[in-house]
Amino acid sequence: MKKNILVIGGGPAGLEASANLKRLGYNVILIEKDKQLGGHLAKWDRLFPDGVSAKQTLNALLDEVSGVNCFTETEVQQLNVLEKSYNAILSNGITILADAVLLASGFDLFKAEKKEEYGYGIYEGVITNADLEEAFREKKLPAKHPQAIGFVHCVGSRDEKAGNPACSKVCCATAVKQACEVKEVYPDADVYCFYMDLRMFGRHYEDLYLKAQKEFGIRFIRGRVSEVAETTDGRLQVKAEDTLSSKPLKVTLDMLVLMAGMRPSESGKSVGRQLNLTTEEDGFFSSADNLLSIQRSKLPGFFYAGACTGAKTLPDTLHEARSAAIEIDRYIKEKFSEK
Numbered sequence: 001m002k003k004n005i006l007v008i009g010g011g012p013a014g015l016e017a018s019a020n021l022k023r024l025g026y027n028v029i030l031i032e033k034d035k036q037l038g039g040h041l042a043k044w045d046r047l048f049p050d051g052v053s054a055k056q057t058l059n060a061l062l063d064e065v066s067g068v069n070c071f072t073e074t075e076v077q078q079l080n081v082l083e084k085s086y087n088a089i090l091s092n093g094i095t096i097l098a099d100a101v102l103l104a105s106g107f108d109l110f111k112a113e114k115k116e117e118y119g120y121g122i123y124e125g126v127i128t129n130a131d132l133e134e135a136f137r138e139k140k141l142p143a144k145h146p147q148a149i150g151f152v153h154c155v156g157s158r159d160e161k162a163g164n165p166a167c168s169k170v171c172c173a174t175a176v177k178q179a180c181e182v183k184e185v186y187p188d189a190d191v192y193c194f195y196m197d198l199r200m201f202g203r204h205y206e207d208l209y210l211k212a213q214k215e216f217g218i219r220f221i222r223g224r225v226s227e228v229a230e231t232t233d234g235r236l237q238v239k240a241e242d243t244l245s246s247k248p249l250k251v252t253l254d255m256l257v258l259m260a261g262m263r264p265s266e267s268g269k270s271v272g273r274q275l276n277l278t279t280e281e282d283g284f285f286s287s288a289d290n291l292l293s294i295q296r297s298k299l300p301g302f303f304y305a306g307a308c309t310g311a312k313t314l315p316d317t318l319h320e321a322r323s324a325a326i327e328i329d330r331y332i333k334e335k336f337s338e339k
């Protein structure tokens with residue numbers, strides 16, 4: 001009889017793991033709390049470092065899950081550990097007996113309004129990285145050409161006061177990508193990136209950074225923005241300190257984009273509470289072994305994939321999802337061949 005695997009979360013990690021588990025011969029039940037599958041990828045326009053379409057990338061992942069039982073707008077209401085399986089009661093009224101469970105609950109974006117000094121939700125010109133992606137996707141960028149645009153890195157990341165000392169890993173590259181994209185739309189605008197230090201660690205990321213400077217003339221200013229205020233003519237006055245020259249700096253902008261970082265998802269936390277899953281200081285789930293088995297939790301038969309164990313890029317998320325499918329296959333084979 002085919003074994004049942006419950007996958008919680010229909011973002012890239014959940015989709016990729018489900019497709020691989022299906023190929024390995026399992027009966028996969030994939031649940032997603034939102035109306036549509038795809039997680040944050042469904043809300044993005046283009047992806048770094050090559051600017052490929054997020055929609056095309058998502059469609060390729062969705063093609064792979066045809067044949068998987070998918071329930072959207074569905075969450076786990078109750079999850080119980082049985083002797084050799086898990087009993088899951090879903091919000092759609094269905095009960096599932098799962099031989100293994102994969103948690104792929106991803107991340108939530110940091111709520112930028114919590115950093116009051118940046119004025120998100122107060123000044124119209126202050127938006128987040130996600131708002132800008134939506135504007136690109138919906139082709140709703142401001143019609144009036146902005147003269148100057150700024151990007152603030154590390155919003156809600158690497159920030160003890162915000163309760164998150166960890167780096168979100170993807171927002172430096174996203175900021176550089178978005179800075180190039182706004183420059184493509186508004187070539188005459190001055191574009192600034194305010195950063196703490198640039199973490200462009202992936203293949204071709206450095207090329208993107210060099211292109212941003214050489215081709216697009218984007219100005220990188222090392223320093224934290226301390227205050228944003230509105231000018232009498234409705235623009236934004238931004239105060240920062242250039243920590244390379246040790247000089248205070250004031251610039252007037254028309255748009256300020258806050259690079260909101262990754263936080264553990266509320267939906268993941270809810271599952272964690274039901275099973276007493278352990279988390280690390282950053283709030284993301286702890287793996288059984290941070291070197292040899294990131295996908296295994298401390299509970300037998302319960303696995304992780306993607307950003308529920310910490311911020312990661314899309315390629316890393318997809319690698320983890322494939323690894324999780326292999327780990328689950330190994331677990332099922334070992335567990336059910338026991339005498």
Ligand code: SF4
Binds near residue numbers: 158167169196259261
């Ligand atoms: S990736 Fe860059 S912007 Fe994001 S938290 Fe790390 S250093 Fe800050």
